[in-house]
Amino acid sequence: MATDFKSIPIIDIGPLLAKCDDPKMGQDSGVAQVVKQLDQACKEAGFFYVKGHGIPETLLKQVKNLTRKFFELPYEEKLKIKMTADSGYRGYQRIGENITKGVPDMHEAIDCYKELKPGMYGDLGKPMEGCNQWPIKPTNFKMLMEEYVSLCTELSRNIMRGIALALGGSPYEFEGERAGNAFWVMRLIGYPGVHSANDSDIPKEDIGCGAHTDYGLLTLVNQDDDITALQVRNHSGEWISAPPVPGTFVCNIGDMLKIYSNGLYESTLHQVINSSPKYRVCVAYFYETNFDTAVEPLDICKERTTGAKKFERAVYGEHLVKKVQTNFVY
Ligand SMILES: N=C(N)NCCCC[C@H](N)C(=O)O
Ligand SMILES: O=C(O)CCC(=O)C(=O)O
Numbered sequence: 001m002a003t004d005f006k007s008i009p010i011i012d013i014g015p016l017l018a019k020c021d022d023p024k025m026g027q028d029s030g031v032a033q034v035v036k037q038l039d040q041a042c043k044e045a046g047f048f049y050v051k052g053h054g055i056p057e058t059l060l061k062q063v064k065n066l067t068r069k070f071f072e073l074p075y076e077e078k079l080k081i082k083m084t085a086d087s088g089y090r091g092y093q094r095i096g097e098n099i100t101k102g103v104p105d106m107h108e109a110i111d112c113y114k115e116l117k118p119g120m121y122g123d124l125g126k127p128m129e130g131c132n133q134w135p136i137k138p139t140n141f142k143m144l145m146e147e148y149v150s151l152c153t154e155l156s157r158n159i160m161r162g163i164a165l166a167l168g169g170s171p172y173e174f175e176g177e178r179a180g181n182a183f184w185v186m187r188l189i190g191y192p193g194v195h196s197a198n199d200s201d202i203p204k205e206d207i208g209c210g211a212h213t214d215y216g217l218l219t220l221v222n223q224d225d226d227i228t229a230l231q232v233r234n235h236s237g238e239w240i241s242a243p244p245v246p247g248t249f250v251c252n253i254g255d256m257l258k259i260y261s262n263g264l265y266e267s268t269l270h271q272v273i274n275s276s277p278k279y280r281v282c283v284a285y286f287y288e289t290n291f292d293t294a295v296e297p298l299d300i301c302k303e304r305t306t307g308a309k310k311f312e313r314a315v316y317g318e319h320l321v322k323k324v325q326t327n328f329v330y
């Protein structure tokens, strides 16, 4: 590790997307430039912004606006799509229901997951089976979110082609058996602002989401344009802000990519603190491996590290189920 990062790089992935369906994309000089930047960002920070990703900024705004509208509804209305274990952990969770390292998070959210057909992954998939619970109002909610998920899925697959090249593999390392039928998660999240309490001068600093790593391959964060709240931990233990850059996604590496890369890329700790008076909305999309994929360090990555594997194999679905079963207080 040369220097410790103090900010998060912005990468224009336009040249990668222009060639991402060409099997010889690795030989293109524009692609090579992007791949180099991805490699550096993944090694140094595990975080980077992407621009030139092709998803219209108007859509990025629309999904946040609809999310904000939902959270403005009365609590009883939101409870109509309450998340439970029986709903496959899909639906609405109130502020403080999600817990991170034993501490309730100051956020509310709707959690959505790729739908699993009953019995599809046997006992492994059972806890996550169920249908997504979409708000009935506004009516276009489901349609817009599903459109958004499909664009994020395609974009993530293409970024993963760049990351596969960055690791020294073929563009398709993360397709087929590994992530050719990628599982996905989407969290529509709302973080209340801080309101100065009348009865005390002590400034509150509520944790919107405690320090954690993401579980899968790659996360695409679509955050509000006017509030800096996401923080990323660097190697010295300092918290580095990821301020909003309108029109971009903040991307970060998940636990499964850490294992595949044999630690060459880390799933970086991050947290969210909304210390502004305004309510903050974030739509986080998580691109994962196939649900039942057993993940272990890639040979190409073992060669680039010490030769020995640093992580044991992990089944993504087991990792996710373990998390969701301990993430909530009821
Ligand atoms: N699907 C993902 N990555 N969700 C991120 C949520 C992080 C907070 C959770 N309580 C935790 O402790 O993991
Ligand atoms: O709100 C954010 O900016 C990030 C949320 C996050 O890290 C997560 O949901 O995993």
Ligand SMILES: [Fe+2]
Binding pocket: 212, 213, 214, 270
């Ligand atoms: Fe996260």
